[in-house]
Amino acid sequence: MKRSLFFLASLQMMAYPVLGETKVPGPTAVEAPGSESALIVFLVVVFLITMAGLALWLFGNSNHLEKLADRADENAESWISRHLQDFDEQQLDLLIKRRGTRQGQQGNQGKGATWKKPFLLFLFLSSGLTAFAQSGEASGNVWTNPGVLITVTLILIPILIAIYIVAVKVSHLVRKVRTSQIRKNAQKLARSIDELAGEELTQELTKRRQALRFRLSDTELSGVQAPEDKRGLLHHIAEVDSPRFIAPKKKAVKRPDIDPTLAKLILWYLGTATFWLVLGTSVGEYLGIKFVAPDADHVSWLSFGRLRPVHTNMVFWGWSSLAMIGLGYYVVSTVSNTVVASLKRGWYGLVLINASVLAGSLSLMAGINNGGGEYREYIWPIMLLFAIGLVITLVNYLQTIARRKTKEIYISNWYIVSAVMFTIVIALVGYLPFWQNGLGESIAQGYYMHQGVGMWFMLFNLGLIYYFLPQQLNTPIYSYSLGILAFWTQILFYTLIGTHHFIFSAIPWWLQTVAIIGSMGMLIPVFAGTTNFLMTFRGNFHKIGSSYTLPFYLVGIIFYFTGSFQGTAEAFRSANLYWHFTDFTTAHSHLTMYGIIAFMLWAAIYTLVPRLTGKEPKQAWVGAHFWMALLGLLFYTIPLMIGGTLKGMAWLEGKPFIDSVVLMAPYWLWRAIGGTLMWAAHLIFAYNLYYMIASKTQGDLQKAVFAELEKLPVNPINQ
Amino acid sequence: MDIYNNHKRLFGAAIFLFIGLTMFAAVFPALDSQNNNAPLPESKPLTSEEVAGKGIFIREGCIACHTQQVRNVDMDKMWGTRPSIAADYARNVRTDVWRNTANLMGSERTGPDLMNIGNRQPSEDWHLLHLYNPRSVVAQSIMPAYSWLFDVKEYAFPEDVVVNVPDEFRQGVTGKIIATKGALALVAYLKSFKQLKLPDGKPSPLFLYGKEVKPALAGTTSKLNTELDGAVLYAANCQSCHQENGEGLKGAFPALKGSPIVLDKDPKVQLTIIMKGYNGRASEGFGVMPAVGTNNNLKPEEVAAIMNHERTSWGNNGRKVTLTEIKELFNQVKSGPVAK
Structure with missing residues (x-):
């Protein structure tokens, strides 16, 4: 002591x-x-x-x-x-x-x-x-x-x-x-x-x-009798005798059969969408290579200025839009508990939109464009085909909802129908000539392009997620009220933010400020939406490991939060100083259009198509698609964000412009590498879709045995 | 609530709100901007050649990489003398029945801004070479080559505009490389991009976010802080033609390396050429030099830094000029005749 x-x-x-x-x-x-x-x-x-x-x-x-x-x-x-x-x-x-x-x-x-x-x-x-x-x-x-x-x-x-x-x-x-x-x-x-x-x-x-000293006898629960499945609860028991290289995922749950004519329509939408995805991103990949090797070709139809809008429009109107509308046909009718009003109209819409993308891509490569405003490069006669396709789709969706057998309108349908309605308005504002002279063009452009991404792609996809996510998790959506809040605040704030693409420009200062405030306000629906989805996930996170679709949902939701939040941050005047005009914008648009929209669409496609066809993709290939797309996206966006920031800093310091081109070279190389991964992922996705739709059912011994048995004549035993 | 069970009311309310906000945030401001901005008094309508050039500018999608807006922030000072205002775009109207008004402002600056390119780079020879293959004049450029705007002929007619492409960029082309009408129209259109003065009395918007000028620290020599970086200024103003190595381009832009004018003890001719341009060697096939110093509003300090960079680089061993002598000559040259 x-x-x-x-x-x-x-x-x-x-x-x-x-x-x-x-x-x-x-x-x-x-x-x-x-x-x-x-x-x-x-x-x-x-x-x-x-x-x-x-x-x-x-x-x-x-x-x-x-x-x-x-x-x-x-x-x-x-x-x-x-x-x-x-x-x-x-x-x-x-x-x-x-x-x-x-x-x-x-x-x-x-x-x-x-x-x-x-x-x-x-x-x-x-x-x-x-x-x-x-x-x-x-x-x-x-x-x-x-x-x-x-x-x-x-x-x-x-x-x-x-x-x-x-x-x-x-x-x-x-x-x-x-x-x-x-x-x-x-x-x-x-x-x-x-x-x-x-x-x-x-x-x-x-x-x-x-x-x-007490020890369990190991037979407390089972008893001493040999096990027997008296009620037929067990199927396809997989026993593990050797190490597993790929963790097995759950099979899709058997759903009630779907009208094969509707299934065919949806599969055509998804199939053509995938075609445009592969083609459009091949173009994008080539554009990315051109940053590193500008003399790759000297063909006018393949020059950067002409191909860039081909890429953006093809993945917008071809891939994303067609896939969304196709998935929409399933969701709108299913949550209304009724059938699609007119399948014929669905086919008209499919043809019109595909025709629009095909004609538009060819005309852009030929040098015919509407004037260079982003995402409205198609001239009006071509965009009109798309718009008619949209109007037909809207009528079809609305009539289906009008015939619904449920009292309330499920939240998915608010988002989906609003997206189609708004996009028709957006196309009109972007293409009607009455307010397009002088700077009017730029104001309309800012509105058009940003509403295009936020009100068409984002709103529609949120609608799809509100259906598919709870479905796939087998749990109700966390909060309907948050969904309502997100819906109305998205309309209120998103409509205002178009001009944030022209900060510090000659567009009226007050309008720029309104756009910045709108961008700030967008945090409300983004937080509400993200909270809603993640809370729906709550208690179900363990399911991600055993599912091949849920990882796509999770990535889509995470990018929904980060990508949208990044958009708000970019709108601030102080951040705009660094990032505006640089490759940061390109990174942001890929983070959102790819990280959110494409991942959500893939999630929904991998969920829905096995229900339509009864065939599932090969699990390892879905995994390869997921990881290559995700890693590719990160390799693509992170270097561009770093490089874009450095570029903005070089401009702020007043360095000669060519210095900022030289400093980007390694980041552009990384972008090309990431882009290649993404592109390869799309090839795999296309294969997976093909496999889900058209794969020949592999020789099944069991089925074959029974088929053979049926053929055999019933012989008396005592021959 | 009833609204969520009634599709007419729900979707009606949503579209009503959306259209209302659209009117407020897009349609009315666009109408207002269109109707209340007249072209500046000094601006002229495009000539027919320039209109044709604008068509090619739109066709090739130049807007994908080149903005046309000098923003009211300090970093954009290098692209123009004042921030752009709505009136600068007032002459940009609907192209034709099929095509909307051209988007000029752009949203990416992968290449330089063009708002004032007609003043910043008025040399037709440079533009033509640059269009044929940008890397022939700017080694690090990643701009596409627009070789389809050029013809190859065995012999040139007198009215043909021959482009003197350096050998390594000819890619096996043996004949004369001739600029097509389209190329000339595009260059004419590019040269028309000039920022105009605002009418008297109309205040120009300010450049925001300027760099704070730090007062020199006591006890340090002022020379360190006041002498500008000649290499950077040379890169920004001269390099695209005379090249980083000062050797120019054969047959297009003369070399500064070993040039008697650059090495001249008396800086007057060199200064005059920088400030007022030069066409003395056009007969040898060299292009006409624009008045770079005046066009780009270079100050005496900047010109002196550029001159000293030229006099002491690439093996040049000329006498360094002092700021005081350039300041003295500056006003004299500005009002004097063009160098011959």
Whole structure:
């Protein structure tokens, strides 16, 4: 006891000078006249924090030691009863045995701790020395002089090292003290345990010993009879005899049969969409290569300026739009609990939209375009085909909903129908000529392109997710109210944000500000939507590992949050300074149109198509598609974001423009690499879709056997 | 709530809200901008050749990489003398029945801004070479080559515009490379992009987010802080023609390396050429040099830095000019005759 008290006291005394010395440099630094160097302040702050941390740690240690000292005296009986559950069988055996023989055993108290006194004294002295050294160097007041700064730093280095060594020593010491304390207590306890009397305790120990001997028979649940599946609950039991290289995922759940004519229509939508995806991203891939190899060809039809809109329009109106409308036919009719109003109209829409994309791509390559505004490069007669397709789709959806057998309109249908309605309005605003002269064109352009992505693709996809996600998780959507909030705030804020593509331009300042505020407001629907989806996921995250569709949903939802949030951040004037006009924009549009839209569409397609055809894709190929698309997207976007930021910084510094082109070269190379991964993923996706639709059912021995059996004539046994 | 069970009311409310906000955020501002901005007094309608050039500009999708807007932020000062205003775009109207008004503002700056390219780079020879293969004049450029805007002929007619393409970019073409009408029209259109002065009394918008000018630290020599980087200024103003190595391009842009004018002790001719342009060597096949210094509003300090860079780089060993002598000559040259 005395020794430990002495130790504590000396420890406390050592802590005081340590604490004291932290106070020395502080005021001096602050009072130093004309000290503007952030470096000094930084150094002082770091030093103070180090010292304060050290002091706290030392106090913590000393408190711990005090506690240890308090626990020195323990009642043997209470100790045993407290730890009875912790003893293992051997320990119990020993206790019981000793109680049987009851032989006293003399222990000798160690004298191990006597050496500590002089060491502590040394520590005490040296701590005083460090304090002295510190106050000595801190008394200077010419802080701005670089020479003094260097000197101070040089002095600080050995002091900090010394403090560190002291701290390590103290820590060792504390550990030693603690160990010896435990040993001492143990000896005491052992002796008093040995001397304990009472039959009751022996019984208790014996009882515990028996309890520990208990073993399960392994037949408690199954009984002793051989297992038998009397109710026919088990199918296709997969037994694992060898290591699995790919974790098996769950098979799609059998659903009620779908009208084969509707299935055919949807599959045609999805099939043509996939065709445009593969073709459109092949074009995109070639464009990405052109950044690295601008002289890859000198053919006018393949030049960058002409192919870029071919790529964007093809993946917009060809891939995403067709896939959405096709999936929409399933969702709109299913949640209305009725059949599609007119399948014929569905086919008209399919033909019109495909014709529009085909004619548009060819005309763009031939050099006929509407004037260069993004996503409205198709001239109006071609876009009119698309618009008619949309109107037909809208009428079809609305009539289907009007015939619904449910009372309420499920939230998916709000989003889907609104997306189609709004897009018709957007196309009219973008293509009607009455307000397109001068800067009117740019204002209409900002509105058109951003509503196009946010009100057509995003709104429609949210509608699909509100159906497919709860379906696939087998759980209701978390909150209908959040869905309502997200729906109305999306309309309220998103409609305003078009002009944020023209910040600092000649477009009226107030309109730019409105767009920035709208972008800020978009956080509400984005947070509401993300919360809703993730909370729907809640408790079901374990299902992701055993499903080949859920990872697509999760990635889509995560990018929905990050991509949309990034859009808000980009709209701020200060961020716009760096990022506007740079490749950051390209990264953002791929993060959203690919990370959100394409991933959500794939999620829905992998969910729906097996229901339509009864055939599932090969699981390993779905995995390959998922990982290549995701990694490709990251390889594509992250370098472009870094490069785009560096480019913006180079412009801000007023570097020659060509410097910013040169600095982008490695980032463009990474983009081409990521793009190649994405493109290869699409080839795999196309194969998977083909496999789900048209794969020949593999030779099934079981089916073949029964088929053969049916052919055989029923022979009498006694032939 | 009834609205969520009645499709007419639900979708009616949604489309009503959307159209209302569309009117507020897009249609009315667009109408207002279209109807209340007249072209600036100095602006002229495009000539028929320039209109043809605009057609090619739209056809080739130049807007994918080139913006036409000088934003009111300090970093855009390199693209023009003042921020663009709505009136600058007032002459841009619907192309024809089939095609909408051309989008000029753009949204990506993969290549330089073109708002003021007619002043920044008025040399037709440069533009033609650049269009035939951008890397022939700017080695690091990633712009596509527009070789389909050029013909190859065995012999050139007198009215033909021959482009002197350096050998390594001819790609096996042996005849004369002739600019087509389309190429000439496109260059004419590009040269028409000139920022105009605002009418007297109309204030120009300010450039925002300017860099703070740091006062020189006491105790340091002022020379370190005031001398501009001649290499950077040369890169921004001269390099596209005379090249980084100062050797120019054979048959198009003369070399500055070893040039007697650059090495001349008297800086007057060199300064005059920078400020007022030069056509003295056109007979040798070299292009006409525009008045780069005046067009780009270079200050005496900047011109001096460029001149010293030219005088001391690539093995040139000319006398360094001082700022005071250039300042003295500056006004004299500005009002004097063009160098011959």
